Amino acid sequence: MDSTSFVALLSAVLFTIGVLGVLLRRSALLIFMSVELMLNAANLAFVAFAHRWAQLSGQVIVFFVMAVAAAEVAVGLALIVTIFRTKRSTNVDDLSALRG
Amino acid sequence: MTDLPLLIILGAISIASALGLLLSRNAIYAALFLVLNFGVGAVIYLVLNAPFIAVVQVSVYAGAIMVLFLFVIMLLGAERLSPAENPPGIPLQRPLAIALGAALFGLALYVLFARQPPATPSPMVDSSPAAVGQSLFSTYVFPFEVVSILLLVAMVGAVVLTRNK
Amino acid sequence: MELFILSPILFPLLGLLTNATLGRRMSERAIGGVATLAAAGAFLMCLLMFGQLTASEEARLSATIAPWISAGALNVSLSFLVDRLSIVAMLIVTGIGALIHMFSVGYMHGDERFQRYFVYLNLFLASMLVLVMADNFLVMFMGWELVGLCSYLLIGFWFKNLKNAEAGRKAFVVNRIGDVGFVLGILLIFVTFGSLRFDEVFARAEAQGEALAGAIGLITLLLFIGATGKSAQIPLFVWLPDAMAGPTPVSALIHAATMVTAGVYMMVRASPLYELAPLTQNIVAIVGALTAFVAGTSALRQLDIKKVLAYSTVSQLGYMVSACGLGAFIAGDFHLLTHAFFKAALFLAAGSVIHGMEHGMGAAHGAHVDPQDMRHMGGLARKMPITFAAFLLGGLALAGVPPLSGFFSKDEILVDAFKHNLLVFVLLGLSAVITAFYVGRQLVLVFAGRPRSAAAEHASESGWLMTVPLIALTIGTVFAGLFNFPGTHPLTDWLAPVVRHGEAPKFEPGLAALFTVLAIGALVGAWWVYRHPERANAEAEAGLGRFLAGGWNFDDIYRAAVVKPFYVASTVCAQIIDVAVIDGTVNGVGRLFRVVGGSLRSVQTGFVRNYGLVMLVGVVVVVAYFVLSAR
């Protein structure tokens, strides 16, 4: 196994953990962090393949992903703060007003 | 590959910290596990000949995003995540999530190992900040501008969302 | 040059634009003046063009504005043609149109939608000119539909009375039936000849007439169906008597002098085709003659002053159509010309009478009577001398009394019928006698004797705005016969280069004398019968009278054969198909989704994580598909 494959594997593991975090944790903050973990896992894969194919584009994409993640966190945390002001909770299960 | 042993150690830390995030009962710890994970990620980037990404990872993720997380957690006092007081969760959520996660992971493994393209030795690419910058402002100038607008929008959005009426 | 050719159309367009945009700020006189001047200007332009056309036999003016439709082999341009045939029609339309515009200024005085009336009238003028100036079938059809629209708008002009609105609708619907035939005819022309331009179509038809006899027969028949709609022939004439609901000048202009003759004009225009279809010719001749007879007899029992004239118009159109069927296209066109004069004069005179009656009603403060009902008239000759003179001369022309115009044109047709088709001749001859009789009846009932109502008692002559056009038209009525006076027949010579199959008119002194005697006899007979006007009172009440008054009950036939079944079918559709099937389906679908949605509601847990789980299912499926299928 070469280093690229290993990092790709690591990326898969981290991504799966991130998915599980999103689905299993109840705190909006934790869910958010899990999303960041997923993004990071994707970044790892990008850099790994950029390394294998000697391409700079993979790294550039990662740069963009980080910028988008930053934007997402800014808005996401603002949302969480706003929700917390009314609900006094960050538990997403408390936010089920749209129940059918 | 000489890097492999180092990568395995880093990978182990990375996975451990991710699991810590998944299982921790305390949002602060979860955030710190994530910081650790990102730090390890930065080192992995270094190993993979991506120093620019590595430092950006540290300054953006560890230095900005996670500090913001920490700040919000402490501001809201929302660090304790006790499941006991929650309403009885969603039936089947846990087993289904685990099964689906496993399926996703299986697919990734399948792609990685059953569909492995031939590994070709590749030359090292120049990944200095200058090279990345060149690429950003020539080939990727349009996405770059889009991202800058996105950041602006996010900034405005965050301000509007949190402003007291 | 093109602007010059288009100017007859542009003048009324300019007038209508002015009136439509600025009319709100303008006085009645100004509006009427603009509209009338527009018509008069168009007439002047037509005269100038006429002057140019006299230069040579081949002279013709054509103008192409723009390509209109270009699709595959179909190439139609928005182009116009002024030749010897169209200039005659144009002069009639603009000349009589201008006079009627002027008359309308007086007649419509005080109407709340005065401005709109003149906008419509100008629009009609422009549309009619488009129709007659067209150089291909499609542009002609455009004009055809535009005049139909104007006719609809003007019949229902006083739409606040439901009957008027219904009359407009009836005209519209009946005309559409004819239009279907016309459109099919145009399509078939294109399919057969690959062009819609008159000259190309006719040239090709002549070149290969034998081979295409069947197609040409069908084409001419379809075009004739169009003509039966527009020119009110059996079986589609029923709309015209009802069209009298419109203002009387409209009846004069549109429903007597110009638009209704469009069918005749179209058949004359297409005469090269009709020449090649003998079977259609026969059908046309017989239908025309039958129409003349049926409408003539119907006019015998009408009590409404305008209805008499309406049926008379149908009858006279029958003459023209019949003439076309006999191959006497020029005779038909000649009758069209003279008819335009005397029927316009008659209608305007009738309008003047109605106006006078309404005026008298106002002056007498008497009980309200129908100002159009002849039973309430009588003795108007002394009250309205100019009107009476116009009506008298127009009526005599209609009756075919020499030396008035109607005598010559009708005689030409009768001679042709005598030579070619005895059945047609008999029908047309009978109609001529009947015509004279109902003219006499009307003259006696309206003008002779003593006034039979307070309104008639106080009636007075109309103002100069109305009498001047009346006098002008009466002069035309008297002298229009000169256009094709036996022996000189300038109209025949004029049209011969265009309508090539026209023969020089023959004059049969014997026939002429016979019909002169018959007409005068019928007029005297009518006076004899209606010396006692009360005879008219009950004659339309029952039996044959009622049958005739109802226009041979065509309306009842339609009601039974078309309207009733349609209502039944509609009821079935509305109450069974619509309610049960369609509504049932729609409601059923709605109910189905409500039930399904209700049962699926529980899926919407409201838990974000749950939705995330479902998303993940989708992700896994999609990724699995691509991973496992892509080799």
Added chain:
Amino acid sequence: MPVLLEVTLKSVVLVFVLLTGFAYLSLVERKVLARMQARIGPNRAGPMGLLQPVADGLKLIFKESITPAQVDKPMYFLAPVLVVVPALILFAVIPVGKGPTFQLASDINVGALYVVGVMGVAVYGITLAGWASNNKYAALGGLRASAQVISYELGMGLSIVAVVLMASSASLAEIVEAQMPGNILGWFVFRQPVAAAIFAVTAMAELARAPFDLVEAEQELTAGFMTEYSGMKFALFFMGEYVKMIAVSALFVTFFLGGWSGPFVDQVPILSVGYFALKVVACLLLMIWARATLPRMRYDRLMGFGWKVLTPVAIANVIVTALLIVLGVPGYR
């Protein structure tokens, strides 16, 4: 592995120098502050109080290590470490003298970004210390620290961007080289005065030193995030602060004061280290002077100043600098 050995050796020397420097910096600060306030300062331990740091250290080492009951233990212990480590690793990229001998990794081409990243990470220690203490003063101190550091990091990063633009390199070694066109006017403090001012201000704010020391404002927050700490852990915070002072001074010297440059460095390379140390000491004295002179800012003023003044000015400075460089104005290539 000679490389590994060399790096280790250099690191050890560096740490030793820094620890000594930290110790005597604290003494110098006390003495200078005392002089400025017309006092004498510590003068009992050793000649002129030169052994005072040793005494202080011994006292703190032997003090009983108290762990309050309600603290979050792992974080409570981790926090002081997190304060010291970033301060130390900053030196990895700073060239303290001419040539590779006096550099650890200062020629890496992302050095400036590394500085920004590490400065950003440095806030964790203070924030976590505040949170882990489970004490409202400490928590408020921690919150203030994170907000303050996030706010001023931006200005600092942008001022460094201007420097990087000037040097057209993110390597600290090359930044120093870029400031030596032979005379003192080549220093970026003269060619980038605005960036230098911003860096100076933001550096003080990052250090949470007067006049920006709201994190540990005694009057309102007792000792802020350090309230519950004592003994060696307290010493670590103390050490973190002073090492960071040295580090920030070193960075200022590197970015704006021509680094190790000075007369005769080409002939006697070892002189360069002396020049560097001299400049750093000058900066440190300036900081002490500022602490002795300036009153503490109000917190809302502090945040407002950071976002509404420093950040826009820094952005404008970057734009102007870029324009000057593109236009080829003399002195900006």
